[in-house]
Amino acid sequence: MQAAILTVGDELLAGDTENTNATWLSQQLTERGVTVERVLTVPDELSVIAEATRSYSDSFDAVIVTGGLGRTPDDVTIDGVAAAFDRPLVENDLALADVERTLEAIAGNYPDLDVDAAEEALLPEGSRPLINHAGLSPGCVVENVYVFPGIPPEMKRMFEEVEAEFSGDADSRFVYTDEPEANLIERLDEVQKRFGVKVGCYPDREAGHNRLKLTADDETALSEAEAWLTENVTLAE
Template sequence: MHITLKFSDFFTKEIFCKIMTTKMPLGLSRSTLFRSFSTNKRKDTAGILVIGDEILKGQTEDTNSRYLTKEIYKMGVKVKKISVIGDVVSEVSEEVKFFSKSFDKVITTGGIGPTHDDITFEAVAKAFNEPLVLDPTLHKLCMKFYNTTNANIPGMKMAFIPQSAKLNFKSNISSQPLIYPNISIHNVYMFPGIPELLIKTFRSVKDGIFRNNEHYFTKCLYLNTSESDIVQILDTVVRQHPEVQFGSYPKLSNKQYQVKLTIESSSEQNTTLAYEKLLQLLPEGSIVNINDIEEK
């Protein structure tokens, strides 16, 4: 049988070799395996870069990364790393290069604006060996916003972006187009640092960044016993369900519960089975009614 294969980010040489060396059951062709692999949903990874001296100095609280991790996770994508970095072009550039090679999607937040310390566009351009160029669309937006035709005003800095960058005004059909777009280049998406603007921008374009991913199914248990009392039970269930991820989080000085357990996977059935196994094995009376919990 002759097989013509076009490799892509999804369909790797490793997958090809795995299929070609697989011993085929009677009645199953290799073409069936190829179709199976090619229709599986990809599980993307993401990295977040928080840019700003004010974060490192403790002058501003970073709420953006917490918001992004929760929203990205809802879309079936795991954030693998968060890095906080100062307003130094060379350092941001190196971090962008590393993140771009390491993760499927890279989200930056901060460093977009008219002042001297807004260096994200410059650093990202440097990371991909591109010049900053005046984008015609952004040029018009800035002139309208600042009510001027002077291209040398500080605010016009926001119209200079990496040469091959794209403007993303929206991807969510229910959202209104953004006044100032999200800027992206390759797999790097640059967002503002002001939390209100970040949230508005992310909601508008997130569907265009993270598509066709499996969602994760999560269940939680709250216990009025210590971790040491349930460690053997938890270890047993972890071994029995290797496809499920478990988390154990003690709560000190908490009158409602002592430990929070999380059970999650990309399969609702697997998550439910592991959850029900824990219900069977945990000591009687150790589980706190979820309706009595006030998570903060």
């Protein structure tokens, strides 16, 4: 499975908010054997969201979009996804019922809260609603696009509801060496060509070694590559 992650928000592009969602989602998908092919951050502009969503939906098996799902002026993520598939926003009965339950449950703590439940329950026509168990605004699934809230705790909780739908065959092995990165180039080229694996070299300055990452969806090739590399580099102590 190949996936793309699309994070939405002017605050992310301005550096006002750290984009922890992209890192967390990449980790979760990779652990499940999914290959994350793209991570893109776009502004709160409907046309830009729609264009990126449409392009990634055509190119990859799954797309995860995170961004504001409320109905404030800058929350246009749902609108952008709907536009990507030329679908109108319609009131979803399941989403509406959950929004109303949530508003009733928190009414005592927020007596002055003014929320239009019907507006919150607007989703692209024909989409599958995703209930927001950690917040208010629902997410949804449109074809192969999963739309989650931008608030990290809400995003993580919603991902848990559908995590079983993300799986792949990619796996990784790690080899640690004290050798300088420049000295490893020929051997890294060799292991990549010989075994058909992806190779990454990541210096860890604090630990004083290089972390060599081998990735493939063929377990035999991966094991053989790991064994070959282990024998051909000086391993870190």
